[in-house]
Amino acid sequence: MLNQVYTDLLTQHADRLAVADTQRRLTYAELDTAAEEFRTEFDGWWSEAVARGEARPRVVILAANSASYVVAYVGLLRAGALPFLLDPALAPEEVRAVVAGCGIDAVVHDRPLYPGIEPSGSVTSGGYALTRTAPGAGEPMADRPEPLASTEVCRFTSGSTGSPSCIEFSGTAVHNAALSWRDATGLGADDRILCFAGLFNGLAFNTSLLAAFLAGAALWLPSGLPTSGQVIRFLREIRPTRLTGFPALYESLLRRPEPIPELAELKVALSSAAPLKPTTAEELRTRHGLAVCNYYGVAETGPLTFDPFPAPDHGQGRPLPGVEFVFGVFGDGTVATGETGEIRVRSTSMGSRYLNAPGAFEARLDRDGFYATHDLGSLRDGRLHLSGRAGSRLNIGGRKIDSVEVRRVLLASGATEAVVFAVDKRNGDPMLAAVVSGPEGLTEDALRGRCLERLASYKVPERVVVVPEIPTTGVGKPRMSAARELFHKATDSAFTS
Numbered sequence: 001m002l003n004q005v006y007t008d009l010l011t012q013h014a015d016r017l018a019v020a021d022t023q024r025r026l027t028y029a030e031l032d033t034a035a036e037e038f039r040t041e042f043d044g045w046w047s048e049a050v051a052r053g054e055a056r057p058r059v060v061i062l063a064a065n066s067a068s069y070v071v072a073y074v075g076l077l078r079a080g081a082l083p084f085l086l087d088p089a090l091a092p093e094e095v096r097a098v099v100a101g102c103g104i105d106a107v108v109h110d111r112p113l114y115p116g117i118e119p120s121g122s123v124t125s126g127g128y129a130l131t132r133t134a135p136g137a138g139e140p141m142a143d144r145p146e147p148l149a150s151t152e153v154c155r156f157t158s159g160s161t162g163s164p165s166c167i168e169f170s171g172t173a174v175h176n177a178a179l180s181w182r183d184a185t186g187l188g189a190d191d192r193i194l195c196f197a198g199l200f201n202g203l204a205f206n207t208s209l210l211a212a213f214l215a216g217a218a219l220w221l222p223s224g225l226p227t228s229g230q231v232i233r234f235l236r237e238i239r240p241t242r243l244t245g246f247p248a249l250y251e252s253l254l255r256r257p258e259p260i261p262e263l264a265e266l267k268v269a270l271s272s273a274a275p276l277k278p279t280t281a282e283e284l285r286t287r288h289g290l291a292v293c294n295y296y297g298v299a300e301t302g303p304l305t306f307d308p309f310p311a312p313d314h315g316q317g318r319p320l321p322g323v324e325f326v327f328g329v330f331g332d333g334t335v336a337t338g339e340t341g342e343i344r345v346r347s348t349s350m351g352s353r354y355l356n357a358p359g360a361f362e363a364r365l366d367r368d369g370f371y372a373t374h375d376l377g378s379l380r381d382g383r384l385h386l387s388g389r390a391g392s393r394l395n396i397g398g399r400k401i402d403s404v405e406v407r408r409v410l411l412a413s414g415a416t417e418a419v420v421f422a423v424d425k426r427n428g429d430p431m432l433a434a435v436v437s438g439p440e441g442l443t444e445d446a447l448r449g450r451c452l453e454r455l456a457s458y459k460v461p462e463r464v465v466v467v468p469e470i471p472t473t474g475v476g477k478p479r480m481s482a483a484r485e486l487f488h489k490a491t492d493s494a495f496t497s
Contacts, residue, residue, distance in 0.1 A: 001171030002152045003077045006213065007032070010074075013216040016189065021221045024067040028216075031071065038075030045130055046079075046106070058103060058147075058154075060084040062095070063110040065199055065221040068127050070209070072108050073199075082147060084154040084166065085200040091456045097163040098156070099133050101356035103144035107131050145355050154355060155200065157299050158400045165360065167300055167351040177302040177349035178210035180321045184306050185268060187242075189216035194240035196226040196249055203272040203295060206303040206349070208244050228252040235262035242268045246398035247276050250292060251429060254283055264289035268308075272297060272398065277428065278312055293317060296384060298373050300361065302349030305384050315385035316377075322348035325379055326370055340378045342390050344370035394422045396430050399458045406451070406459055410434060413450035414442050417470050419483035420461065434461040435483040437470050465490040 010018070010032035018028040026034060046057055059081045063069050076083045086098060092114035098104065107113060108128045124130070147154070152171040156164040181187065185207075193212050197204035199221070212219045220238055222230060226249045234240070243266050250271060253260060263269075263284070272295040284290045296305040296316035304325075307317030319325060327341030346369050353361045364372045374393070377386045394401045403420040410418040415436035423433045436447065444464040451460040467490070471482040 002174060005171070005175060005210070006074050006077060009213045013189070013213070016216050017218040018213065019067045019070045019219045019221065021066045021223065026067055026071075031074065034071045035074040035078055038071055039078040042075060042079045042081070042130065057081045057105045058084060060086050060098070060104050060107045062086050062088050062107055063128065064088060064223040065195070066223055067221060069199055069221070070219070072128055076108070077152070082151065082154065085205065086156060087164075087198065087200050087456070089456055089458065090164065091452070091454065093454055094163055094456060098166065098356070101163065102154070102166050104133050106133060145358070147355055148352055151352060155202070155205065155299065163356070165357045166355040168353055168355050169351050173302065173349045173351065174210060176322060177206045178214055180349065181207050181211040181303050181306070182214045184320050185308070187211055187215040187217060191215060191217040191242055191267070192220065192238055192240045193217055193242045193244060194220045194222070194234055194238065196222060196231070196245040197272070202297050202299050202302070203270065204244060206297060207270060207295070226252070228256050232256070232260060232262070235260070239265065241266065242270070244270045247271050247280070248397045248429070250276060250284060251280055254280065254287070255427070260288050266290060268293060270295045279428070281312060296386070298345065298371070300351045301345050301347045301371055304345060304347065307383065315380070315383045317384065318382050319384065324370070325384065327378060340376055340387050343373045343375045343377045345373060346370045394432065396422060396432050396458065401432060401459050406432070406434065406455065406461065409451050409454045410436055410447060413447050414438055415447065417478055419470060419478050419480060421480065421484065423487070431463070432459070432461045433487055434464045435467060435470060435487050436464060437467055442466050463491065
């Protein structure tokens with residue numbers, strides 16, 4: 001389905017600008033040609049590499065945002081392959097787990113592959129390397145999970161509770177997400193979207209890729225970190241009508257003392273993954289005339305809310321078409337309208353299941369098909385308001401991090417006890433921190449180094465304080481308040497919470 005949708009759109013909007021980065025600009029017609037060239041090269045390489053039979057090649061895209069990323073994605077759909085969109089910031093161990101757990105046949109990548117992912121034939125296409133992951137890729141493998149026949153794209157959870165879970169999406173679900181976003185937000189052909197969120201992430205994938213093409217809009221994809229200087233440069237060069245990014249992007253803009261009049265020209269500014277701090281939102285509004293919309297979406301369910309007129313008391317906005325919310329403890333009924341409970345959601349853009357974690361997705365669905373998000377919130381005046389998490393996950397700059405997973409790695413790295421939590425730096429940015437106890441000679445550098453080997457970089461505590469002992473409760477559990485106090489003493493109160 002998606003291949004036909006993209007093919008029709010590339011023809012329909014042929015002469016308009018489709019996608020651009022600092023090196024390349026492609027009209028819809030040029031994107032069509034480039035995707036066809038990629039498909040031809042991929043098909044030729046793949047047919048020489050392995051006897052495919054009836055199996056769809058499973059191909060990970062491991063790359064930064066660029067016009068070439070979109071070419072590869074559309075080209076893989078055209079080739080009948082199954083694209084897996086993976087966060088390039090994942091640690092080597094996490095990427096290896098995905099390759100093994102999902103039965104990946106090949107990787108399209110813009111960086112060297114990690115040790116342990118054994119290559120078996122590689123070529124270059126469209127500026128990317130195409131690498132088979134193992135001898136016999138594409139052939140039946142023992143215990144290789146089979147995707148559903150309806151699955152056309154696979155994306156991943158953040159891996160906050162272990163290896164990233166692979167979410168299977170039907171073409172219909174992906175199309176529904178894009179249609180609802182286009183229609184609800186008034187996305188049109190004259191829009192220019194400046195997107196700093198990775199296309200593997202739901203924020204960008206759902207709001208800035210197929211949705212843009214359905215409207216005939218132009219998608220700009222800068223690569224690299226969205227520093228305030230880079231953001232301002234693009235604002236001035238392309239005069240975007242929409243800006244897509246995470247809270248850290250907007251917070252960085254506020255550190256610039258000079259006026260940024262281009263911000264007031266934006267029709268829509270999206271932030272996601274973590275609610276923008278009220279103080280940040282208010283300062284953006286008063287200093288720069290920018291009202292930021294706190295988009296709410298869940299990896300497994302697609303985009304869920306939007307507010308065309310964001311305001312401090314509007315929360316995350318109103319449900320999108322095809323989205324239903326209920327609130328309450330999973331498996332224990334619901335709460336009254338307006339009261340806080342665990343958010344459960346059902347949408348027309350939901351994933352189907354986890355390919356590499358059988359039964360785990362289904363376990364979070366109630367009998368009516370509502371998915372338990374583990375977020376807490378309420379619906380007031382038709383708008384969704386978030387109030388926290390129901391579990392152990394922390395939200396650091398838009399990244400969901402499981403404190404239990406990080407603690408487990410610290411304990412496996414020599415600590416006898418560990419407490420993981422979030423603190424705020426003096427500039428207001430959240431930071432992941434840990435207090436650990438352990439034998440003499442245990443150091444912060446050694447612990448962080450071991451974490452970097454086992455975890456994605458954003459899951460590694462920026463500061464690790466090593467102490468002789470962490471006070472415990474009467475049942476032997478470490479006391480969070482005591483751990484925080486030890487942290488602040490050791491860091492000379494350089495943090496605010």
